[in-house]
Amino acid sequence: MKVEASTWSLLACTGWGLSWVAVGTALLVEITSCSQGSTDSWLVSLLLGVPLALVSLLLLALARDHARGTRWLALPHALLMPAAVLLVVRYFTLSTVHGLPLCDIATGDSVFAAQPQAWWNRWWAPAQGVVVIAVAAMIYAYWHRPHGLHERRQ
Numbered sequence: 001m002k003v004e005a006s007t008w009s010l011l012a013c014t015g016w017g018l019s020w021v022a023v024g025t026a027l028l029v030e031i032t033s034c035s036q037g038s039t040d041s042w043l044v045s046l047l048l049g050v051p052l053a054l055v056s057l058l059l060l061a062l063a064r065d066h067a068r069g070t071r072w073l074a075l076p077h078a079l080l081m082p083a084a085v086l087l088v089v090r091y092f093t094l095s096t097v098h099g100l101p102l103c104d105i106a107t108g109d110s111v112f113a114a115q116p117q118a119w120w121n122r123w124w125a126p127a128q129g130v131v132v133i134a135v136a137a138m139i140y141a142y143w144h145r146p147h148g149l150h151e152r153r154q
Contacts, residue, residue: 008066015059016073018052019135023080025049026128027087034103037112042102042124053131060138071142077135084132092125 025045032041063070094100102121103112 003066005066008063009070011059012063012067012070013073015056015063016070018056019060019074019138020076020080022049022053022056022131023077023084023135025052026084026131027080029087029102029124030106032103032106034107034112037101037103037115039102039118039121043118043120046120046124046127050127050131053134057134057138060142064138064141068142071139074139074142077139081132081136084128088125088129088132092129096122096125 025048029041029045032038091102091105094105095102099122101112101115101117102124104110
């Protein structure tokens with residue numbers, strides 16, 4: 001079965017759009033007010049962002065050899081990725097390594113330290129870190145030329 005070029009482009013465009021949302025959900029976690037120590041925004045970013053990233057990466061991987069022209073759609077990540085990397089590194093250091101509650105990090109208060117944390121709180125930053133690294137690797141794969149094109153044709 002032969003797939004048309006427009007279908008590959010549609011798959012890739014959909015993949016890039018989903019990748020923007022997947023990385024963007026990590027950035028939206030701090031919109032919470034942390035009332036009563038609620039970590040719902042972090043949980044939503046995991047339950048929404050990680051599956052979207054998986055679907056996005058699958059679509060982009062399938063279309064990569066056929067729709068490299070869509071690589072320009074990775075440019076919004078030039079704005080999203082630096083902010084996401086800084087946020088994930090901050091939460092990794094303070095929550096995963098040092099064990100601070102997510103709301104303590106977001107608000108800068110230590111009011112929530114006495115409250116019990118959900119088991120997944122320490123895994124938020126590593127999970128989002130994997131998403132950011134995987135999307136960065138896919139961006140590189142789209143922009144990097146295959147080995148055969150580096151060699152001179154004789």
